[in-house]
Amino acid sequence: MLEIKKIVSLSEICKLKLQYFSLSRAPLDGMWHFGFVPMSDHFAFYENNRLVGFCCINGEGYMLQFYLSPTAKTKATELFTLIAKENISEFGKVLGAFVSTAETDYLSLCLDNTSSVKVNALMYQHNKVQNIETIEPLGMTLAYQEQLNDFVGFAATNIGAPEQWLSAYFGNLIQRQELWGYWYEGTLLATGECRLFDDYQTDYADLGMIVAESERGKGVATRVLYHLINQASKQGLIPICSTESSNIAAQKAIFRAGFISSNRIIQCEFT
Incomplete structure (x- = not known):
């Protein structure tokens, strides 16, 4: 039983x-x-x-x-x-x-057991064969604890995530030295995450990024990703990432950075 x-x-x-x-x-x-x-x-x-x-x-x-x-x-x-x-x-x-x-x-x-299915996100893995050496990586610096509020406010403004969750999430990334920022004249314009796995998928690094609305469409996202790819490669890890199915701009940036997508995250509604 x-x-x-x-x-x-x-x-x-x-x-x-x-x-x-x-x-x-x-x-x-x-x-x-x-x-x-x-x-x-x-x-x-x-x-x-x-x-x-x-x-x-x-x-x-x-x-x-x-x-x-x-x-x-x-x-x-x-x-x-x-x-x-x-x-x-x-x-x-x-x-x-x-x-x-x-x-x-x-x-x-x-x-x-599903009554309907829709694609929620696209999953990517970096393709080492594709040459992206012509892309100039963005000059990013590791985040430190005193900058936590800046990162939380930036993400809340640009992606609408709840500040309480962001504070815990970014705080952990800062402690693990997995969060970077791109600053211009004292203003945070982009963030990048190179998250390592403690268990199960230890050969991979999961990348994430947020770009300020004012900087989108300028190639910043691809340069952020290239910086993160370099960070993962230095540690002998394979970069992976994902983005929402509706985020066409992010999909283009991810593709330009040398990623390919063979899998999807789907949402199923049960009958």
Whole structure:
């Protein structure tokens, strides 16, 4: 009989998380899996007190991860359908799921139970073959703790993210020396992130950037990315990044910086 328990510490499922990431056909998006997922509720699946799987559901009622070990007696298709049809009281109402096309097992389960699908974001990996040596990297400097409020205010103004979340997020990046800024005459005009993975995807660096609205369309975004690519390459890491499907300007900049996209993050609504 399957038993479902809410997880107190993610360390309880670290071995299953390792199996989950090993099944991915490409590196998974860092912001989704190491930003949003840890803030969401996790549930463990047990059979006769043996841990056989887990799932993750965010505060808006969307599943972000699902994994059931091949050794489990429970069928993944049956369990997933029960969750999608709101027949498991521990989860409450599950509206749908976010899943990448690189997560083939999880994706198949989502598609079996979805009423509609739309692309949420494009996932990229840097293509070393493409020559981008003619692009001049932007002169960026590492952020330090005293600049935290400047970075928070800049991001809140230019992308509309909540300041409380930004403060914790940027504070962590500054502590890890993974956040850069481009300043001109004392004004912050662009930020760049080169986020390293502590677990699972340690061969990759996840890049992110924000450019001031006044500087967009001037090639700044591509130069920010080139700076970040150099930072990743110095550490022997493969750069990856992502952007919303609606952000055409960012997609053009990412392509010019030498990235290619073979996978998508999609949003599924359950029937």
